[in-house]
Amino acid sequence: MAFNIVLHEPLIPANTGNIARTCAATGTKLHLIEPLGFSTDDRYLKRAGLDYWHAVDITYYKSFADFAAQHREGRLFFVETSGARYHSEVEYRDGDFFVFGKETTGIPQEILSQYPGQTIRIPMGDATRSLNLSNTAAIVLYEGLRQIGYPGMK
Numbered sequence: 440m441a442f443n444i445v446l447h448e449p450l451i452p453a454n455t456g457n458i459a460r461t462c463a464a465t466g467t468k469l470h471l472i473e474p475l476g477f478s479t480d481d482r483y484l485k486r487a488g489l490d491y492w493h494a495v496d497i498t499y500y501k502s503f504a505d506f507a508a509q510h511r512e513g514r515l516f517f518v519e520t521s522g523a524r525y526h527s528e529v530e531y532r533d534g535d536f537f538v539f540g541k542e543t544t545g546i547p548q549e550i551l552s553q554y555p556g557q558t559i560r561i562p563m564g565d566a567t568r569s570l571n572l573s574n575t576a577a578i579v580l581y582e583g584l585r586q587i588g589y590p591g592m593k
Contacts, residue, residue, distance in 0.1 A: 441590055442531070442583050443468045443513070444576055445538040447503060447546055450476030454542060457573035463491035466591055467580060470536070472500045503550055510536065515557055517546050518579055520569050522560030529559060531583040533590070542572050 444467055449455045455471070462469045500506040515536045516529065540546035551558060561570060561578055569575070584592070 440534045441466050441468075441587070442580060443470060443534070443536040444580060445470040445472065445506065445515075445536050446572075447472045447538060447550070448474055448476070448541045449539075449572070450542050451572070452477040454572040458576045459495045459497070460491050461573070461577050461580065462496075463494035465580060465584060468496045468498070470498050470500065470506060472503055472506050476541075515554060516579075517551055517554060517558045518560065518575060519545055519551070519558050520560055522558035523556060524559050526559045526561050526579045526582055531586050533587055535583060537576065537579050537583070539572060539576055 442465075444458060444462060446455060446458065446469070449471065455475075455477070459469055461467070500509070513534065513536050514532065515538055516526075516531075517538045517540075518526070519540070538546065559579070561575060563570060570578075584590075
């Protein structure tokens with residue numbers, strides 16, 4: 440099973456395409472929570488994912504509530520610049536969910552407040568507000584994969 444990447448209302452097609460390509464390379468399931476800031480037919484989305492779309496297991500949800508109702512038993516980690524712990528301080532398990540918010544505003548506080556203690560962050564300096572979404576997803580995902588021994592990868 441490995442891991443799950445959840446994008447809550449992503450806005451930039453190239454980021455989602457890059458993340459989809461990472462999911463294809465790692466056997467990670469991708470969950471997209473609507474509304475999306477682009478059409479899934481978007482040429483930038485397709486170009487960023489190249490020819491890997493057939494290898495990505497994608498599920499769409501109408502809202503975060505819809506997603507949460509379908510994954511009540513899952514362990515969710517919300518990646519935010521204000522996260523309580525570094526991404527490398529968590530012991531990940533097969534099947535965990537890494538949740539990322541909109542590129543402009545992150546994950547809404549009303550969602551975060553329902554999951555106290557489940558926010559993580561990547562350490563960085565003060566030169567920028569945040570890292571690029573697709574880079575952040577790859578950093579967190581590969582830490583999880585490292586911890587569980589890169590299952591199914593060579």
